[in-house]
Amino acid sequence: MNDEKIVQRAIEGDDTAFLNLIQLYKIDLYKTGYSFLKNEEDVLEAIQEVTYRAYKNIRNVREASYFKTWLIRIMINYCNDQLKKKNRVVLGEEVLNFQGSADNYFAMEIQEAMLTLDDRSREILTLKYFHDLKIKDIADSMKRPEGTVKTWLNKALKSLREKLEEKGGKVNV
Incomplete structure (x- = not known):
């Protein structure tokens, strides 16, 4: 089944479809979060929060083909908010x-x-x-x-x- 059909099912309230989408894009979410936050614990927390926000607002997705972009934007916005709260540059352990x-x-x-x-x-x-x-x-x-x-x-x-x-x-x- 293609991604757009899964997205459409998730928009219509199918929880399993939503979980499949999160599973499909978890690496993209992790990479995005890590590029901003530079801390694995913070990134994992960000993924949890972004998953919650996406689940709560999935019905706002207008175009199924842009689901990934929508999800990544939620992550970017969350990370920007976290960086503003910390008001400092965080460098990772690397x-x-x-x-x-x-x-x-x-x-x-x-x-x-x-x-x-x-x-x-x-x-x-x-x-x-x-x-x-x-x-x-x-x-x-x-x-x-x-x-x-x-x-x-x-x-x-x-x-x-x-x-x-x-x-x-x-x-x-």
Whole structure:
């Protein structure tokens, strides 16, 4: 059975279909949550809260094909709220176990730079580059024209590039 049919059944109140969807997208939720919160316990709590919020509001999904985007947006909004509450940058344990690899260092630099961006920029970059969503899908989920989303994406990339260059050298982002 394809995902859209499962989504439609979940919208109509089928709890088993909803649980199947959460199971299907749990890795995406985890990756998104971890990219923001950098702490496994916080991410697991976020997944629980997002699952609850999604279950409570599943009837608000207008287009079954955008369920994943809708679910990821709930996670992004929850994470942004948590970061605002903490009002600090959280670095995960991988920083403490840092081995000095250039790839690890660059990934860490990108993560730190992403956390300094505004919520909208972080959201657009996450949807585009961590979840491989198309501009059209991002625009639809944000209820904005594609041109506006492209502009925001370019500004977010420019901002990210500037943050990374501040930390040392040329960057191809």
